[in-house]
Amino acid sequence: MPKSRRIEVITSKENESIKRLKKLHEKKYREELKAFLIEGVKVVNEALDNVSETINLVVFSQEAIQKYGEFFDKCINLLNSGKLRRLVQVPEKIFEHISTTTTPQGVLAECSFFDKGLDVLNHHNRVVVIDCVQDPGNLGTIIRCADAFGFECIVTLDGTVDVYNPKVVRSAMGSIFHIDIVRETKKEELLETLREKRFALYVTTPHGNVDISTLSVDNRFAIVIGSESRGIDAAFLENATKKVKISMPGKAESLNAAVAAAIVLYELRKK
Amino acid sequence: MPKSRRIEVITSKENESIKRLKKLHEKKYREELKAFLIEGVKVVNEALDNVSETINLVVFSQEAIQKYGEFFDKCINLLNSGKLRRLVQVPEKIFEHISTTTTPQGVLAECSFFDKGLDVLNHHNRVVVIDCVQDPGNLGTIIRCADAFGFECIVTLDGTVDVYNPKVVRSAMGSIFHIDIVRETKKEELLETLREKRFALYVTTPHGNVDISTLSVDNRFAIVIGSESRGIDAAFLENATKKVKISMPGKAESLNAAVAAAIVLYELRKK
Structure with a gap:
């Protein structure tokens, strides 16, 4: 299955990418890293369609991969074509840890700031x-x-x-x-x-x-x-x-x- | 000071009026007692001006009596003229207990239902x-x-x-x-x-x-x-x-x- 070869599986809260995502909950780190979080299938999908170049990574929980299979396939295709930099899979526990909502859908992404002067x-x-x-x-x-x-x-x-x-x-x-x-x-x-x-x-x-x-x-x-x-x-x-x-x-x-x-x-x- | 003679001071959570106000946080008790809570100076004032006959009592916290002195005087006048049935004063702790908000102003009232057929x-x-x-x-x-x-x-x-x-x-x-x-x-x-x-x-x-x-x-x-x-x-x-x-x-x-x-x-x- 060469299609899924580059999907990263992360299972620890201590992983640097996870720590970074958690930091982005706070404004001071968003300003420092010039990046922010978007969450939910609809919003991440809109971002991929409109500002894909600003997306640093998309994270799916294991359950979300099953539930939003079609959207996951879209992300794999973007990853393979080089239009998406990183695609990450995490267990539910880790997803809850990085989620910005109390009822997470299991899909989240990190975007770079794209505001203008x-x-x-x-x-x-x-x-x-x-x-x-x-x-x-x-x-x-x-x-x-x-x-x-x-x-x-x-x-x-x-x-x-x-x-x-x-x-x-x-x-x-x-x-x-x-x-x-x-x-x-x-x-x-x-x-x-x-x-x-x-x-x-x-x-x-x-x-x-x-x-x-x-x-x-x-x-x-x-x-x-x-x-x-x-x-x-x-x-x-x-x-x-x-x-x-x-x-x-x-x-x-x-x-x-x-x-x-x-x-x-x-x-x-x-x- | 005959003006304030009829103001009731309640200091216990076990008081029946306090227990009743607390119950009105829940829909099932609102339906049973056909009454609900309104909170904040503006809203209680609007109720007094528009549907005073449905107001069963107005509660002030001790601090609110100081802070909203003019509004408190209005309530005393309504009480004296018989247009307000009960006016109650409680310590902050009791007010926090009955309040429906996390940042209470210290003014709350119980109203009877007034919906129509x-x-x-x-x-x-x-x-x-x-x-x-x-x-x-x-x-x-x-x-x-x-x-x-x-x-x-x-x-x-x-x-x-x-x-x-x-x-x-x-x-x-x-x-x-x-x-x-x-x-x-x-x-x-x-x-x-x-x-x-x-x-x-x-x-x-x-x-x-x-x-x-x-x-x-x-x-x-x-x-x-x-x-x-x-x-x-x-x-x-x-x-x-x-x-x-x-x-x-x-x-x-x-x-x-x-x-x-x-x-x-x-x-x-x-x-």
């Missing part, structure tokens, strides 16, 4: 800026929405949860592989770049004077999504081209941050 | 039906959205997480007190009622043939919100007046359930 804004006309969103589930949901509504670039600011946090990656459901990401940017630098490149700047605030449903959209714009509790940073409010609001005819005073972002991105989708 | 549909023209949403955070978020966009009635079907679950109540942020709720309804019974009362029935499905943004809305309608994983029940698909979809020009194949619901309710808001 601010100069990537040269190639985009519609940018989503995320400021101070701290809940990983919310950030993942917003990235997934941005992707669904045809945005191709996301900029996160300093103070926003790490894009490479396993919970963000999980709730983004593969969307981080479809979109250019600029990460942990300084506010001043971003504002400077947006000015230089002549982006209109939209902010969403309950005190906005333009109903998002009636906004006439500029050719080139950045939309700022803030957190529910902290609202929009003063620097963005001062520099805003338009301050938009979501009209709420009912009694609730506000919306969940991810929901408000979703509605704004929906209204700004490519029509 | 299906005949409440006589009074409404715009109804949100929730089928099989199992995540409490998602259900709470959907209720908050429905309230924000001017819906006044929600029907949850058997198989949906309990509206009175503390996590649902928390993420709904007071919106359950603004809206008529019909709870744990049988699908057949609901469909029969909707037919009788001549409601149009809208369902959202990726296979819908009407873009939600172009839907011309009937005077009287029910919109069915399903779960992300299970989709819309066949009985609703068969009986649907219109099958709507959210257009997604980007690469993500689907949206988070709460986000999809939010966009649909936004599009169907009273304009």
